[in-house]
Amino acid sequence: MFQEQQVQAATALRRDLHQHPELKFEEQRTAAIVADRLRELGYRVTDSIAATGVMGELDTGRSGPVIAFRADMDALPIAEATSHEYGSLNEGRMHACGHDGHTAALLLAAEGIAAQKDSLCGHLKLIFQPGEEGGNGAARMIEEGVLDNPTVDAIFGYHNRPGFPEGQLFVKPGPAMGGNDTFRLTIRGKSGHAAMPHLAVDPIYVGASIIQQLQGLAGRHKSPLEAGVVTVAAIHAGEAANVIPGEAELVINIRSDRDSSRDALVGNLQALISGICSAHGASFSLTHEHRIPPLVNDPSWTQKVLETARAHEVSDDIRQLDYMPTMGAEDFAFYLQKVPGCFFFVGNGDSAYLHSDSYDFNDRILPVAAGAFVALARELMKPA
Structure with missing residues (x-):
């Protein structure tokens, strides 16, 4: 040719x-x-x-x-x-x-x-x-x-x-x-002494709970016949060994293969985060930074x-x-x-x-x- x-x-x-x-x-x-x-x-x-x-x-x-x-x-x-x-x-x-x-x-x-x-x-x-x-x-x-x-x-x-x-x-x-959705999650708790956790709201603990439960979006909300994965690509919080920080930040990346799998993962993200934060007395902000369908x-x-x-x-x-x-x-x-x-x-x-x-x-x-x-x-x- x-x-x-x-x-x-x-x-x-x-x-x-x-x-x-x-x-x-x-x-x-x-x-x-x-x-x-x-x-x-x-x-x-x-x-x-x-x-x-x-x-x-x-x-x-x-x-x-x-x-x-x-x-x-x-x-x-x-x-x-x-x-x-x-x-x-x-x-x-x-x-x-x-x-x-x-x-x-x-x-x-x-x-x-x-x-x-x-x-x-x-x-x-x-x-x-x-x-x-x-x-x-x-x-x-x-x-x-x-x-x-x-x-x-x-x-x-x-x-x-x-x-x-x-x-x-x-x-x-x-x-x-795959589709690509990237979110930045800021969890706001209450700073305190590492020896007195009951007087604080630990955003790292809340973040760890969220990380664990995010996998349930792929495992229990998305059809197993469709593709999709949730990755926490970064977590930033705290500096001192004896201080519970006031904030923690997570970067969440979601991949999906079609609109229905994206709806199952992205569509339920905020509700999951809200429920966990509410249970522990924390607040949050969730920013959708990037999307490719x-x-x-x-x-x-x-x-x-x-x-x-x-x-x-x-x-x-x-x-x-x-x-x-x-x-x-x-x-x-x-x-x-x-x-x-x-x-x-x-x-x-x-x-x-x-x-x-x-x-x-x-x-x-x-x-x-x-x-x-x-x-x-x-x-x-x-x-x-």
């Missing part, structure tokens, strides 16, 4: 992006490279969306569907520990999730699609998004209209997946990645991705999974709440896992990911 020189150029671009990682909403250099390349290929470009986002549009001038493809661009605040000659030049920043490869793959696809413009019908939007790593950049891109004017009919994206065979393309219909693929569009990938032979290994490959969150879920579509995966081979300081994107999977996008454009935008 691609000439060797095209793949080599995409690999060089990916490694250049890897050398110059930029954190969420700081992707100025990356965005400029993307915008310039899209213009070279003949796309109409809109930049500075949601701060640093870029959208390239290809209007064929012929009636047809409006299709969108998305890649994320941001890096992570991680110091790279690899020995690659193209290692990060930006201290304390690293492309540890493969967004450099996602961006390079979609630009490679943009080249392949532009070359076939005359045989396509409809309108294509290529969305290069900032702030996927904890910034809910997808939600901001939606707020700024990337799915409108014209209205997108279907949207597609992908993520590389370490631990799966190199180049394997796989999809999961329905729930495919569960990523749920439309089954019919997921089937379309499978059929299209097989018909165009984008990989030697194409399959459907019957289980969720991860409970990790992905803000592509915001797009799927607005527009049907599918988020697929491409195996990265036996590499370090995502968000590791030793991770690296596998350049050999670039033609597979890009090929899937080109195949979808050919199939969905072909003349009636």
